[in-house]
Amino acid sequence: MASRKSAPGDSIGGTSRRDVLRCMAAAPVAVPVIASPWAKALATLHDRYEDAPALLRRSREGRRISRDRFHSAEIAFMGIEAGFFADPRHIRTTLHQAGAVAKLALCAHLLDVGFADEWNAEHIRQDITKALAYANATGFGHDCPETARLAVILSPYWKWGYPHLIGDPPMDDGGFTHDRVRALIRALLARVADVTGHPRPKGCEGFGREARS
Template sequence: MTSSNFPSDDSVGGTSRRALLRALTTAPIAVPLIASPWGEALADLHDHHGDSPAALVRTRTGRSLSRFRYHNAESFYQGLGHGLYYNDGGEMIYRSGIVAQLALSSHLLDVGFADEWNARHIRLDVAKSLAHANATGFGHDCPDMARLAAILSPYWKWGHAHRIDAPLPDNGGFTVDEVRLLLRALLDRVHDVTGHRRPNGWRREQRDARS
């Protein structure tokens, strides 16, 4: 499973993704969602969750934070890629939640969501992050990733401190290798859509993980 399985979604409703993001960057005020090809999908999500509307405004600060989140996601993935949590399924799922949320946050920040809005309304809900990402041109309509995102949400429930004297939540039957492949595809999609460069040493890490 690779990122090539998913469309690039460079054109949204007749408007190129690049042109739309450029408009969100240069607009002096928040671009009304109704004027965006993503407006209807986001309005439906806001209504469903009872959230206040998000104003999408791209900034250099947001772009920089987006890159930082993507690189952090790749960093957290390294332990999973090297198989460090094969003997602790709960910790593996918990770490997977961190990777997925960081990766999806990178996309949301890149298209103009404010980090404060994400913290208030999305929090640690990976499934909600994925839904908002796909509503704004992420184009990662992978049923298995959607199912994993639902299992991960909210990912704090998989943390060690919350598992003391308590049974593990249902992991949906996912194996470690299946989770790794799904997260690798998610990270590759973030890289492709945002255009962020790979972190330093990424290729070496990939070789080491395969060896």
């Protein structure tokens, strides 16, 4: 795992992610995107997705919600990590659950850098591709092509929650297997923990290994 100091995306034009967040935390009011070193990247995404501009402001409450989202993501991931859906027939269940975990994890990062929970709910919804794009535009630094491809397959992840009925056209699962999805989502969670500093919730450490043994 890359260190927080050297990971790609942790430095923006010579300004470290940590310095950016420290300045935002000290600001007395919400920081407009235009005042952020991430302004250009975020403006591009706002135009692409036709989203309302985000005002970034870090707060203790935002940090608390961020930690709660990360812990919820880890808990929601336990079934995948334990291999409960490993049978290839259950790949839809794996993808649906992976989408839910990815949204929680990526929103934990967005909350940590100052996005409002309400903005995330209105604009991210169940679009993992969009969540990943906004995260990487704000110092997340998880530029993994395979994760990006998985995000496309997952989005919107509600579609994987419905059973496949006789006569339904096949859905593109991208050829992903349960084991590959598990590895990619575990790496995503590890990256969120790395950049936010959130610890894994008690009881999650070693759960997957114990359940699979």
